[in-house]
Each structure stands twice: as C-alpha cells, then as structure tokens.
Amino acid sequence: MTAVEPRFDAVVHAPPRLQVCGLLAAVDTMEFAAVRDAVGVSDSVLSKHVKQLEEAGYVTVKKATVASRQRTSLALTRAGRAAFDAHVAELRRIAGL
Secondary structure: OOOOOOOOHHHHHHHHHHHHHHHOOOOOOEEEEEEEHHHHHHHHHHHHHHHHHHHHOOOEEEEEEEEEEEEEEEEEEEHHHHHHHHHHHHHHHHHOO
16 A cells, blocks of 8 residues: 555545545445445435535446436545545544554
C-alpha cells in the first residue's frame, strides 16, 4: 500500500458518510439497501448523505432494473477512495496511531 498524505476531509467526516465510505472502500459496489442497513439509517437520511458524496465526486450511483424491481448500487470513485484514505490517515495521525 502506498503511503497516503493525511488530509482532513469535511465531506467524508460526518459519521454516516464516513461509514458509507468505509463500507464502499471494501467492495467494488454495494446495493443501497445493504448500505442503509449497515449504517442503520432511513432511506431518506442515506439518500441525503449519498447525494453529498456524489456531488463531491466521491460516489457513483447506478440504477438498474432487476426482476422488475429498481435496484440502486453505490461505488466509491477513485477520488472518493483517495479522500477516504487520506481522511483515515489524518484521523490516525491525530490519534497518534
């Protein structure tokens, strides 16, 4: 793993957005419902946080129809992964880890 320059990111920092980024960092893509359940928030709360991440260019949202049902999947972008990694590095630096 390449060393990351520690950098605080206000977009990533909010606890639900930090959780979303952490979940998405571990996978290529994840269904909206799975993220919602893991973070423990309502659809509307998650939608607001995802919208902020999307507007920052950190998350992509894809909608597809599967078995006649609309499915929404989320993925971190390259910029989102870099921002998350830098933010976690800054938190570790602050914590002295």
